[in-house]
Amino acid sequence: MGRVLPFVIAALLSVVVLFTPESGVPSSPPGTDKVVHTLLFALLAYTGLYAKLPRILPILVVYAGVSEVLQYLITPLHRSGDVLDALVDVFGIALGWAIAAAIRSRRHGPRTTR
Numbered sequence: 001m002g003r004v005l006p007f008v009i010a011a012l013l014s015v016v017v018l019f020t021p022e023s024g025v026p027s028s029p030p031g032t033d034k035v036v037h038t039l040l041f042a043l044l045a046y047t048g049l050y051a052k053l054p055r056i057l058p059i060l061v062v063y064a065g066v067s068e069v070l071q072y073l074i075t076p077l078h079r080s081g082d083v084l085d086a087l088v089d090v091f092g093i094a095l096g097w098a099i100a101a102a103i104r105s106r107r108h109g110p111r112t113t114r
Contacts (some may be wrong), residue, residue, distance in 0.1 A: 007047040014040055018067045022078040037085050038092040045096025057093060064089030 017040055041064060048056035064086045072081030 004051045004053075007044070007051040007053065010040075010043045010047045014044060014063075014067075018071065019074070019077060021076060025079075033085070034088045037088045038095065041089040041092030042096035042099065043092075045093045046100050049097065049100040057097060060093050061090055064093070 017036065041060060044060055044063075045057060048060065053059075067089075068081035068083070068086045070081075071077060071079040
């Protein structure tokens with residue numbers, strides 16, 4: 001459970017961030033939402049890889065798309081689904097993967113070939 005707990009917390013955070021009604025979203029400078037999406041999905045990817053969850057990256061790509069569709073379809077949220085948000089989510093997933101790969105590479109040291 002120790003390796004999975006950070007992912008569970010990140011997933012719960014994502015539900016709050018992605019599905020808070022528009023009235024509960026604080027106003028912010030333009031583009032801030034894209035930064036939030038990037039960091040949120042980078043966190044999900046990194047913690048999912050840390051937890052060694054199988055096929056987490058493709059699952060997160062699906063979650064990115066589905067969350068935008070749900071934001072559009074769930075009328076009480078008064079939020080709009082945004083294709084650009086989904087693309088930024090995928091960028092965040094790639095960023096989380098890159099960070100995890102860099103950390104893993106540093107821990108294992110340089111590879112030698114013979």
